[in-house]
Amino acid sequence: MLEELDPRTGPLEMGEGRMGVFTWNVRCESRAGPLLVQIPRVLDEPGRRRRAKRDVPRHGVETMRDFIERGLSRYVLEPKALLTLSSDIPVALFTAPADHHPVSFGRGAIHVELSEGPRSWLVPLGARATAEVLAEMIAALVYHYDPDRDGGTALADVCVNDGDFVVKRRSDGSFALRLTAARRREPGIGQHLFLLYLVQLMAYEDFTIGDDLTGVPVLLSNPAVTFEGVVRGLRYRARDTGGSEEAATRRAHEWIRDFGHSPEGRCYRSWVDRFLAGRLPLAFGTDPRERWWHLAPLLNKLGMLELRARHEPESDAAQRARPLRAFVDRLSRESGRIPEADPGVPFNDLGREELLELLAEANVPETERAALADALFARWPYRNLDHLLAQVPGARGLRRLKSRIAFGRVLSDAEQSTLKSLPPLPKDGGPRRPLANPEMFGRVLPPSLHEAALRAFPTFEAYMDAALHDPTWGYYAHRVVIGRAGHFDTHPESFSPRYGAWIAHAAFATHRDLVQRGELAEDAPFPLVELGAGNGRLARDLVDAVARSARDAAPAEREAWQRFAERLDYRIYEISASLREKQRALLGAAARVVEGDARAPGAALARDFPNGITGFVATNEVPDPFGVHKLPLTPTGNGFPA
Missing domain, CATH: 3.40.50 (Rossmann fold)
Structure with a gap:
């Protein structure tokens, strides 16, 4: 298929590819620079809502062109072409952002994908950097929201864990985020409802259960992240369209204040009041509710499988129930548990001033620190110190601080989407208490499920x-x-x-x-x-x-x-x-x-x-x-x- 593009684009050298929910996304090198090629996964016909996967490349090109024409080019990619190959296959070509890495969310944190040839790793960010990237994601969605168009129009079908967001570090240490997809704009989303969606934003974290790849919904937002993202998004939009950033900040605060008094947002009133009073700092990952997976659908499925397995112990249902039971039990024990942070300096999270201080501590000459910091941000992120020194040999002075520098729990491609990606449980299994009311549960819950009942009730x-x-x-x-x-x-x-x-x-x-x-x-x-x-x-x-x-x-x-x-x-x-x-x-x-x-x-x-x-x-x-x-x-x- 890519060979068919050569006469129109010039020779293409295929790079890493990703299979998403809607499209195949393939990064290619061309004479004009890096391209992102999007190909629909299926050539389907429109369904009841007049939507089809085959139309996703076209929608992406049209939407991104519209944003760029309106001066809203901060996050979207530049469309290069919309082509139709043989067998009526639509293909969209975009300018691929240089030095950006796909991000995903799982295990309570943002992970940055690092690829080298056929291998890939997920590099975790700490709580502070995770909150920063999440706020930028919210800002991107707010930036493209049109409250006065068709009752409120927002980007929809955004899939965080499909590579829709890519990130790099700027030389000042901030995070530069880009959107690789703009599949659909959904009308009829009022401002208060849109804010509620953002506060309750979720992603699907993939896990392999038996032979099946299953997406488990996981929360990736909170009021602090959302409200900060709203302010940033409106300020960015004002900056890029020649408006007043101060006026944009006032509009953001009015929007948030009105949300706190609305039917959609009144349960968040205390968070609204604290944010407007300057007492709700940007944070994510320190609240047990932010370490939570929505397991109800899996529990329903497990109940049906185990019910069938009781009558047919050797059936396929029994075979499928066992790994699902192990998975649900393990993920239940992880919910609400905040793992201890790695000791040491989280290198991939450092801002510029912190990095310069670390280089000074490593005895890097003052005249070399600024250029070295630029190089370290340009090649970010890093799996470990050896990987860092291979990418930036001039940072070898950091070996003096080897025992103090931390890179988090980096996941290899073999560990991704498995229970091995979860941090180890405490040796004692965590705090326990007796089942409060065994008289009520004993008739319906076997003893093997008492521990799960303790966590649930x-x-x-x-x-x-x-x-x-x-x-x-x-x-x-x-x-x-x-x-x-x-x-x-x-x-x-x-x-x-x-x-x-x-x-x-x-x-x-x-x-x-x-x-x-x-x-x-x-x-x-x-x-x-x-x-x-x-x-x-x-x-x-x-x-x-x-x-x-x-x-x-x-x-x-x-x-x-x-x-x-x-x-x-x-x-x-x-x-x-x-x-x-x-x-x-x-x-x-x-x-x-x-x-x-x-x-x-x-x-x-x-x-x-x-x-x-x-x-x-x-x-x-x-x-x-x-x-x-x-x-x-x-x-x-x-x-x-x-």
């Missing part, structure tokens, strides 16, 4: 704790507002400042009694510990009451109050980072605010008072938001945690 206590206290998305971590104008009121708020004064007098009496009984030295600090201090109102009123009494108390007690004020060491132990910020802002130097979990106070107290504490401990309604066990009762009166 947390106890009610664990669920409640996560909903309230998870540091990333829990209610108390970000959204709680305490007070008459907030979500709920408390006694310290309702009776402020009297409530704090009452507790201050109780603490003063305790201090006096401990000193009189010889259990506390008169000149020793008196720790007053508050576990879970909410917005800090009780602490503020208590400290103010002590200072007031030390100044205004009756002469007979004023000296005692003054000694108490001098010895008072007010400490707040708070699990919520956002509440700690509010407490510090309200209290300043009047109290020490540190991280501590009121649900398990022993750990924090043992850390700060290794010899035990002699003082005063206060809490106010703190056990109310603790996770509780839900105890169903059987007809016989027995209870069990659910």
Whole structure:
């Protein structure tokens, strides 16, 4: 087929090829430079939606030409020709971007494909670089979105793991991303719906199960990545079309704000508020929900196969069920688990300034560092240090830092799409707990599936704790507002400042009694510990009451109050980072605010008072938001945690 192109394009030398969902994509060298040749996988007829794979090359050429004519050429390839070969085979030719590498997503990270002859490797990027590339992907989709065309028109049929995105490093260390396909523009996608699609963007990660290659949906976006990508996409579009980047940023923020109030986006309101307040940094891979595969279709398939296998143990269904069961069990154990990062400097993630600092540490002369950094970015990425030095011999000084440089878990072509691509599990298999309600599951789940049930069904206590206290998305971590104008009121708020004064007098009496009984030295600090201090109102009123009494108390007690004020060491132990910020802002130097979990106070107290504490401990309604066990009762009166 490529030989048939020679008379029209000149001699073509075939390079690496890739079979995608819609087309064969073959990189070729020509006298005019590198070309990307796209050939449909099948010559089909249009289906119910008037779509056919044979039309994909034509759509790609027409769409990319349209974008380029409108000045939107940042991401797309330049179409060179749309040809028809014998047997009515359409072929599209594009200028192939130089030095770019296909990217894919899997195992919670971006991987960059590196090919050398018949062999290929997937080079992983770390969390920071992964977030950067994902934000650029979102930016590319936003850049080509037309909100005023046909009710909102967006690029569709984008396949991340089919090589639709390719990347290289610029000399400043940033990522230059290109789109190799623009198959379809979908109308009728409003702005809020489009943003919802981007927040919930998924890819199909391929795995070989038995003899079958199966695509498993995996999440590759989050609000932080999406919102950053929206801002970048609109700014890039304004820059390339002569508009104002500042105005584009304002439009992006208005779009995101409106999304947070829309039916499509209101469940993301807390993320929207944090982003607009500058408190949602770009990040990916640190949230357990970002290590997740959609296994429901495979579990349905497995259930049907195992049901048939029970009746026909030697059947084909039984043979297919065994590797599928092993696969589902292994991937289930991987879901939600964030592997430990490799120790050392992640070389393929480094920005320019970081790379220059590393070269200085390797004793590379200052006059050579800039040119060497340019060469290292031009030949990026690298499988290991030997591969790096083979590509850039001038970087041999990096051998001095061999023990500190890391390249991540590079996957060979034999490991790709297999369970070998997953990181090893902890030797102990990870934390375990008893099955919370075996009485309910025992009748339908054999013991071999109890461990899977533990992962799928947390106890009610664990669920409640996560909903309230998870540091990333829990209610108390970000959204709680305490007070008459907030979500709920408390006694310290309702009776402020009297409530704090009452507790201050109780603490003063305790201090006096401990000193009189010889259990506390008169000149020793008196720790007053508050576990879970909410917005800090009780602490503020208590400290103010002590200072007031030390100044205004009756002469007979004023000296005692003054000694108490001098010895008072007010400490707040708070699990919520956002509440700690509010407490510090309200209290300043009047109290020490540190991280501590009121649900398990022993750990924090043992850390700060290794010899035990002699003082005063206060809490106010703190056990109310603790996770509780839900105890169903059987007809016989027995209870069990659910």
